[in-house]
Each structure stands twice: as C-alpha cells, then as structure tokens.
Amino acid sequence: MDQIEPAEAGQVPLTSALRPSSGGGKSARFAFIFVTRVIDAIGFGIVMPVLPRLLLSMGSPNVAAATRTAGYLLALYALCQFVCGPIVGNLSDRFGRRPIILFSLFAFGFDYLLMGFAPSIGWLFLGRAVAGIAGAVFVPANAYVADITPPAERAKAYGFMGAAFGFGFILGPVIGGLLGELGPRAPFFGASALAIANLIFGIFVLVESLPPERRRTFDWKRANPLGAALALAQFPALIGLAFVLLLNLLGNNVYPSTWAFFITARFGWPSYMIGLSLAATGIGMVLTQAFLTGRMVARFGERRTAIFGLVFATANCLAYISIPFGWLVFPISFVGGLQAVAFPSLTALATHQVPETRQGELQGALASLSSIASIVGPSAMTQTLAHFTAPGASPYFPGAAFLLAAFLNGLGLFLLVLQIRRINLRAAAVAT
16 A cells, blocks of 8 residues: 555645535635546547548648648647646746646637638648647646645546546547537637636636745746656656656557557448447546546555556457457447556656655646657557558558557556565665
C-alpha cells in the first residue's frame, strides 16, 4: 500500500468535493473542472464526422487529399499542445489556475467560431493552431485538481477526469453527426456554444485554488518542453515515471489511429459495426475510470493499480492479435477498459514526486509527453499496419500494430516495476 499523506491547506477530500454544497462550493468547483474536460473532448470529436465534407467544400480535390489535409490539421493541433502545454502550466503556477482556465475556454469558443466561418483551408489551420493552444486547458485543470485534492485521493480524482474525457469523446462524434445534418459548419458553432456556456458557468463557480504564497515566478527556461523536462530532472523518480507514461500513451495510440483499418482488414466490418466496437471500448474505459480507479487505489495503492493497468493494456493488445471470431471484439473491448486505471494512477504517482508549488509545471511537462505521443504514435502505428497489410505483404499480419503496442506497454510495465523498487529503496534509506 502507498503511504497516505496528510492534506495540505486548501485541499479537500474528493468525497467532499463531490458532495452537494451551496454557493459555488467544492462540488461546483469539481463539477466545473469535470465539465471542462468533457467539453474539451466533445470539441475535438464533434467536428470529426463533418471534416471530410468541409474540406471537400473548401477545395480539396478528392477524399484522399482531404484525408491528408485532416492529418496535417491533427498534427498541427498536437504540435501546438506540445509547445504550449508547459507555458500554460507555468503561467498557472505564476498567476493562479482560474484566469488561465477561463482564458483558455474563451479561446476555445473564439476558435470554433472562427472555424465555423472559415472561408478557406488556411483559416482552418489557423483555427487548429488556436485550438491546440487552448486545448492545453487540461494542464491547469489537472493542477487545480491536485490543489484541492489530498494526495491519497488524487488517483481517484484523475480517474474522474479520465472518465470525463472518455465521456466527451463518445458524445462528440454523435453530436457532430446530428448537427452535421444542418450543414458541415454547424458542429463548429455547437462546439463554440458549449465552450462559451462553460466559460459563463466558470465565472460564477470557479474560485482560485492556488493562494499567492504558493505561487512562483514565471521562467521561460522552464516554460518550454525541453526546459520543463530539465527543470524536473532533479526529481529522479519522476523521470522514470514520465518515461513509463510516455510508453503507455504511445501504445494507446493504436486505438484511435488504426482501429478502423485493423477491423476492416481482419473482419471486413461495415462502418456502423466499427463505431459500435469503439463505443464498447469507450464505455468500458469510462466506467473503469469513474467507478473502479478510486476503489482500486484505496484497496491496493497507486503503484499496484498502475501495474494492474499496464498488465491489462499489454494483455488486451495481445488478445486482438489472436482473436479468432469477430464477435469476441465486443467483450474484449469492454473488459479491456480496465487498462484505463493505469494513466490516472501513474499521474497521481508523479504528483507525489514534486512540491505543491510546481504542480502546474509538472502537468505542463506531462502534457508535452501526451503531445509527443499524439505526434509520433499515430504515424508509427499506421505505418506498421500499412507495411504488414499492403498487397503482397509477407507475412500478411493485420495485428502488427497491436503487437507493437503490446511491446510498448510491456516495456512500460517492466520499467515501472524497476522504478517502484528504486522508490521503495530510497524511502527506506531516508527512514533509516
């Protein structure tokens, strides 16, 4: 079991944060952060069903060209998050979480409005760049959660945040598909309205979680991806955990980047069946993060829970490689949601390795890791799948990308076990 640390000033038990209270109390603050993560995910997924039509209407000559343009748009979004994540995190350490979160929501609302009125593809690239910057809102949002939640309950809190993102990612394409019936630009206006509504909600209920005495001076040397990593290099245990997180994020990119192609190559399913299988995966992960993460951490501790999640992440990928019948995709996808306990547990472990005054900087560094995975992971997974499913491929192996993902998660599992042993030895040496 992990050692339970006492709550610091300003931190409240997660159970209290979720309990109803009046006048913009703890439950309202946590609800706002939860809704912010939902809208962040909805805003990403809401435009995906109409993006091909929109690009074709703006001059893309064919679907293949539109697909390539969409890939560039996604890469630009991830690149901007990679660069701006540490900046946003460090700004929240300097000026507080509230103004940075609210400004990011304003930028989201403006961005989707801009994309809705965009007259050319070039304007869409500008909009995606703004969205990538604003999308770093999850950095101060996660730091806010660390501020108001005792260390022993942070894994449960981050489990709820993961469930919020999963819930939004499921809802986004559904809402986008429905609004798309009104025209290819309608989902952008819908996403803008959601962001502005949440901004207004936040103005009334969100109170600052970082008191002035716990803030620190903004430093550009730390407020960049390389600087954030170097600034946190003084915490040896954190470096190992960060590498494990990166491997897990890289492996998990196999789902959004190759799932539809893998299922098509393996079973030849139509699009609605592929959508249902993705929903099964999403529902399993949401239920796990919302209802199991906190209970497992309370029972087994963050370290054992993280190990459990990585074991399931590795096993789930191996199961898809050898699956003999298509109907087995659904139970495997649903049960595979148990791997979702890994990321919040690893994130919570990382928060224990740095001082409370540097939680924003930590979240910025972790955001950069996520962005690196979002840039490198899809390319690695799609190229691996394409190589082993191309005409004349020898061997023909649709599960190749999942084998790569299993290797990455398995390597992360091995390194996590080694890192936990180092942490335990270091703690024992300090105690003596």
